[in-house]
Amino acid sequence: MKTHEYDIVIIGSGAGGGTVAKELAPLCEKGRRIALLEWGGRFQKKDNTRREIEMARKYYFDSGGFQTQSQDMTLAFAHGVGGSTNVYTGVTFKLPQPVYDHWGIKEGDYREFDRRMEKYMEECHVHLLPEDQINRNNQLFKNGVKKLGWEVGQFPLNIKNCVGLNTCNLGCARHAKQGTAVVQIPQAEQAGVEIVPFCRVDHIAGNDIFAKVVPPHMGLQPSPWEIGSHRIRAKTIVLAAGAINSSAILLRSFGSKPYPTLGKYLTCHPALMIAAEQNERVNGMQGHPKSYYCDRFVENERFLLETCMYFPFSLAKNLAGFGREPDELLSRYPYIQMILTLILDRAKRKNRVEVDRKGRPIVHYEIDREIIQAFVASVRASARIFFAAGAKRAHLPGTKAFFTYADQVDDLESIVQEPWFKPGKVSLSAAHLMGGCRMGREQSDSVTDTWGKLHAHDHIFVADASLFPTCSEVNPYLTIMALADRVAERVRTQW
């Protein structure tokens, strides 16, 4: 086993780890040694081929097919230098103040947290896309929402030189998204942080991290470290491997005894993709996929509606049915409009990450009645938007028939019903994984303090979405970066 010594080791390089690496990088000038370990490979533009299945295998855990134990929801989470920021759409939302207040981060008010979010919005070139670059799929959403008299919001995006390739979720072939692989990690590397891809951490024991470096896959660059087992000694360890893997690493390291809530209170914004056929050509596969949202239902019915556009297999997989009708809808791709519904799920102890006998993460998550009711309401609202925008028919999960037609719009209450919305039949996925190492005041009900330090281990910090005590109610990367910024600030005090 090869041994390495560092002052600080960061595990994971997504929105959290990449941010911490950049913020701590100036310490390298003072002679501190910092390493950033990443489970996956390092992607150049040419590696992002935009081929759906190939890219799913390159970026996503289990090729994008990781399922909950009950097998009724798929969890999409990515690896690779840059983590899930490689495969997001760049949608940038600030954490809403009520959520922040509920989290109870007392040290510093919302304005202080807001300043951190602003800092990264500037760093990541966040702006609104000009009207003339917004594609028809998005315009139709806006038209439909407005026609219903509802309010529509425009997503700020963190993109630069984007030409609207539309394959954001497969990695950007132009590196237009300003994720950590494009912005923060190169800065960290230039300042002296060592980047180690294909390095898979098993567990932590004291100040030692036990990891395995694996051969590169699918034509990616190999790790600079030799293939095999490694022990990495670090005075400070920052864990930022994402909600599933940060929880799993800590469970493999300490079990759940020191931290009764470790792995628990997982939230994930359960999501559903809904498609409709318009009378006009939409060509939603060209242009940035996400421009608008509707948050009218957030407070009372706990769901958010967003524009989206996915790829042929993803769409086919998400259609609840088989036979000629799905084939027929897929044949009409240029006419398809899509909406993504996100459920703002409550943090519940029963929803959790565990590890199996081999140490692999497993996820228990119950699609309970509250979630199904929110989904049903979100399908009805989406249908109203589709038809208000001129759709001739839509595929609505939670109905008896595969298609619902425009002239049925007044009967949506009876057409889309809870008993027909059956998990397993309806294809659900988790949009954003959060919680598992929740921050808080007491070790009895949280894993870390509000600065991300493990309650019972002074040299280990967490800096990713696993810190969230509840779901963020918005796309989370900016919140992760702001929290990681706080964690880095706290770590710096030790150095």
Place this chain on the structure above:
Amino acid sequence: MGRTNGVGLGGIVNGMDHSVFLTGRRLRRFEILQAVLVPRSQTLSPGQRAKGFRLVDDLLAEKTKLDHIRLNVFMILILWSCYLLEGRSLLRVSEIGKQRHLTRFLDAQLPLLRKGFWGLNTLAKLSVYGQIELYDELGYALRGLHENP
């Protein structure tokens, strides 16, 4: 779908080194079900069909032996229950009968049956819609890397 066609493709797939699941009878069962789940599969060329099976096999290579056994048992369950409930094999039952039989699983009260069906249906869809060669036919036209917005 004719038996000969299935055997022929089985030969192609069997000839691949990495085939982990779709061989022999398992491939034959999958082909019968694929034809009903994704009728477009019947319009694919032999090369495209073989590529589709390879996509499925590549995915299943990441799964455990137990997953393979479960999938095979599930396919057998669907095919044999067709004899019991429809009085004929899935190959010989009418189009309406095929729809009716598979809808029993899609819409089953028992979550286990729905989830098993979802898995199988997803693999069948992967074998067809996972192929970029079909993009033109679907009208899924990606913008060129250097095209102006």
